[in-house]
Structure formats: C-alpha cells, structure tokens
Amino acid sequence: MSVSAPPRPVEVAPAPVRGGRPVGRRIPRPDAADREVLWLYALTRTGLWITAWAVRWLFPSSGENREPAPLLAPWQQWDWQHYLSIARDGYFPGGAGPWTAGWDNREAFFPGFPLTLRAVHTVVPDWTAAGLLISFVAGAVAVLALARIARHQLRDLDAGRRTVMFFLLSPCAVFLAAGYTEALFLALALPAWLAAQRGNWRAAAVLTCLACSVRVTGLFLAAALVLHFVLTVKDRAAWRRAPWLLLPALTPVLYAWFLSARTGDWMAWKHAQERGWYRDFHTPWDAWSHTWEAAFQRTQAAGYAVMWQAELLAMVTGLVLLVVLVRRRRLPEALYTALTLWALGTSYWYTSVPRSTLLWWPLWIALAGWSLRRPRVRTAYVYVVAPVGVIVAVTFLTGRWAG
Template structure:
C-alpha cells in the first residue's frame, strides 16, 4: 500500500494530503484543529480528534501525526490478534481488503487496538484493564457501544460465581460512563438526546430504514446506469452486500459454536447496518470483526506441515489479498469512494 502511495506521488504528482487526507480524514483533522465547528461533525466521537490534537502539539502536522498513530495502532491491534488467535489470525487481518483504513487517520486502527486488547484482557479475566481499554474504544467511535454489550455477554457467560460476575459488570460501568458523557455533552450543545443520530442521518443518510428497503436501496446503487460518472461505486456497493453476507455467516458460526459474546459483537453491527438507508461502510467494519479473522487465520495454520497443494492455495490467497488490498488503497488515495 505504501508503494501504491509512492507510485501516485511520482506519476500523478500528488501530495501527502491528497493521498492520506481524503473523506472522513478531513473531518477528523477539522475537529482536532477547530472543535465541533460544523454541527454535522458531532457524528464523529471525540476520542480520535482529541488524540490528534494532543499529539500534534509536537509541531508536526495533524495529518502526519494521525498517519503515524494509525500505523502504530495497527501494530498493537495485530499484536492483540496474535494473542487471541496466533500469527495466522494477525496476518489475515493485516491482509484485509480494506486495510488501507488502518494506515490513514481513520478510527479503525486505534479502535481495533483498544477493542482487541480489551477482549484479550477480558478473556484472560483481567476485567479492570479490559474496562479501561473498552472505555478508550468507546471514546473513539460508536462501535464501542456494541463492544460494551458484547463484553456484558462475555462477563455473564464466563465461568465464575455470581459475585464475580457482578464485579465484572461493575467494571463495565466505566465505558458506559464514557458514552453517557458524550451524549450529555451533545445534549448541552444541542438540547437533544438524539443529536448524534440526527447528525448521522443528515450527513450520511443513516436514518432508520427497514432492512428490506435498505437492501433494495443498495441493489439500486449498483444497478446498470446508476452513478455512471462514478463506475467504482457499483463495485464498492456490491462488496458491501458481500461483507453483510460474511457478517451473517460469522454470526451464525459463532452461535453454532456457542461463542455467544462473539456472536453478539458481530451480529449487533450487522443489525445496525441493515437498518441504515443502504449498506454503507460495512467493508470497513469488517476490520473490527476479530472472530472472522480468527476463522480465516485457521486456513494458514500449520503451514509448514500442510500438503503442498494446500500450501499453494494459501500462497495464491495471499497474492490475491495483496492485489485487492492495493486496488482498494488506490481507490482511497485517488479520492474515489472506498466505503
């Protein structure tokens, strides 16, 4: 992906801001530098812009600091996945089609770093540190709400006496307090408890829609002739449908294996995406689904002992993954819609 960026710098004379500053990055940088000056920017949780503001005090540009932080956080996220599912799981995540969003100043890498480590700590029954990490994740993006619910399920289903389960739930009051504090802050600004949702609906067409209508709108987005001036949109929206289907399969697989908390983690996100105007940004959300990467990682387990044909298949999959990943990076770096 870095080579794609360098190639575009030389062949199209694009500056760093032209490559890494597209789409939501502009919102995060604006919030970091000017606060919530635009009323629709309250759709973005404050944790990431605040971190950008603090670290940019070093004198580096907000964009450069954000890029370095995203790369660093993606390393921490991969390390957590290594602890959760081994090297193949971490490698699978690093080869995800939309991994470009973990090397630009989006929230994906920093959220995944906090959320994955929160999960790792919770499964190790270190609920104090898990709660602190979950609180940080909840400050970064709304996906933290789904993380809290999944951790509640994990706390209740994890072995232990009733009083132990109670202490686990008390720890989770910390991330709940973070989300509540942001909601209260928005209420003080707007006088509305639904300010975040209203901003999402107004700026990004995320108003409540029945699932069948959401699916219909998504199909219409890549119907012949739709958005003819943006031909790449059709392929991205097709991928959104595929990502939704993958999410459903992962949720069902977790339920079948009685991994209740993991099923809730993925299933809640799928449910939320299904009631938006159309399926949008699911391709990015796939990065958050660590149960998926654990399953994909199993394909590469024991590679030194597997038959040659299977090793060859794994090799082909890796090459295809890199090609798709670079194509997706090209979409983002050139300012095209990339989910």
C-alpha cells in the same frame, strides 16, 4: 505428495485467582512470535507507503502537471477532513452548527480520535503526519493483541501470525494506515477482549470505555463483554466486579450530554448521521434493496456502483460469519457481530461495511483456523484476496470513494 503438519498446541498456564481476578499476571513481553507479527506489520506498512508514494506520480490531478502532489496528500481523503476539522477547530467553531447552511455534520464523529490527534499534534507539527503516526502505533498494538487472542483461542503457535497475515492483507487494510479511527479503536478493543479472556474485567472495562470514545462500535463490544462475563464467571466473588462493566456507557453519555448542551438535542449524533450519511432507520430488506439498486441498476456512476457491490459482498460475509459463530457457540463474538450488522444493515443503504470488516476480529481468527486445517486457503487468499487490497488502496489514495 506433501502432508501438512498437525497444529502445534499451545500450553496456557492458568493464572492464580484471588477474588475473581488473576493475581500476579503482567502484560507479556514481546516474544519471538510477537516479533514475527511486528515484522509482518512493518512489511505491509512499507508496501502501503510505497503505494501512496507512487499514486502521487501516476495519478496527478491534471495531465499537465510536472510535479507530483505533496508527499502526504494521498492520505488527506474523505473522513480525514472531518477528524482534522474537529481536532483543529472543535465541534462548533464560531457558533456554527446544524443550524448553519452547508454544515458538515461533524458531530457524527466521536471525539476519541480527534482528541488524540490534537494531543499528538503538540509534538508532531504536521496534522497529517500526526494522524498517520497515531494509526501506525495503534496498529502495532492491535496486531499484537489480535495475535495473542488467536493463539489463545486456536491453541496453535502459528495461529497468531496467520491471523495477522489475513488481517493485514484484507481488502480494506489501507484504512489501518490512514488517519482514520479503525487502528485506534482496535488498539483499545482487542486488548480489552484479551483482558476479558484472562479474567481481568477491570482492565477490560476501562479499555472498552476508551474504545467507546472512538467509535460507537465500542458499545457493541461492551455488550459482548457483558455476555462473556455472564457465561464464563462462576466464582461468586468475581461478581463483585460486574459493576465495572457499566463503565463503557460513560463516554457515549458524556458525549451526548456535550452535544445536548450546545445543540439542545440529546440525539444530535444520530441526527447528524441521518443528515450526512442517510443512516435513518430502514428495514434490513429495504436497505438490501436500495444497495442492490445502487450496485446493479445503473443508477450510480460506475465507480460508486462497484463500491456498493463491495458493500453487498461484505454484508454477506458478515452474515456467514455470524452463522459460523453461533454454530460454534462463540456467543459473545456472535453478539458483537450481530449488533454491528444490525447497525450497518438498517440504514437507507449500506455504507462502510467493507471497512467494518477490519473490526470483526473473529473473522480473521476463523480464517486462520480454516487455513490450519486446509493449507490451500492461505495460498488462495494471498493470490486472490490480497490484490483486491491494492485496488482499494489505490482507490482511496487517489481520492475516489472506497467505503
């Protein structure tokens, strides 16, 4: 009978503090643990790219095709078209807008990713390749930050690698590789949270401000930062840095002003969400009921119904995570999770909840901590949950709805 070794503690030396902020602390260079994380990242990216290459041959648009689809065609799905249109043509090309018949409601998407895409496109001529490059680089930054947060929280040398493994093999991991916002958001949000853990509130605020330009979820992160500041800062001098925590509100306000100047509507973003994705307010029980009906009452095509089943499962997962965080008194992370669940759970029905699990970094850390106590958790995850990620990847890469 084998006995697992006890967790190996990590000694974290406190940084010298002056005026409520660390002094002389630099960004740590990649060490052996970081290189192991990047190795896992490279392996999973390779697996996803092989999958994308294979679906071009295995799932042609017509049974009569003798040639596969173009190399990058599998990555040109769904929301990518919105980001591409914004980056290439702007938000209101040729005076078109919500007043135009057939409008695509592109103002529902924040400008951070399209602006980054346009900038990278000046160097990388192919738009799709530029989007994939953004997500590739951003994903690497995100997993390094996630691993360091996990090691700091769990105090175990293996915690970072385990957390990243759970994260990269998660059911919706394909969206980290696609030209979507998840990787870029996490590349800003996770270093922001790491900076907050180290007491560098100015860096945390600046990074969160940038994250707010990518996804509205950045505002939930900003709220968690404020609560974390209130709960942890005891030095009176440190409160001089509190105004920095107002900075993240700047980008959403500027975006609302931009849309108002062109549409006359300060709530243009919200109204675009309502028109395009039924994100008008409904009570949580109504949202659950509508999603349940779509998932199980045969009101939708089978391919859509199974994804609504996934939406329900992801919502339950989020609620369980919230309970765990509250019981463990991880209140800032609980606030972030609660705000995310409220935003996703009060529409007509659930949309993109499985994708949002990628943004719940406490979930992946909690799973890693559980697996350190119960080694079979990791084995079960690899053999049961990871294959679901292949199913979702093939679903997305073949142009079917995958949340």
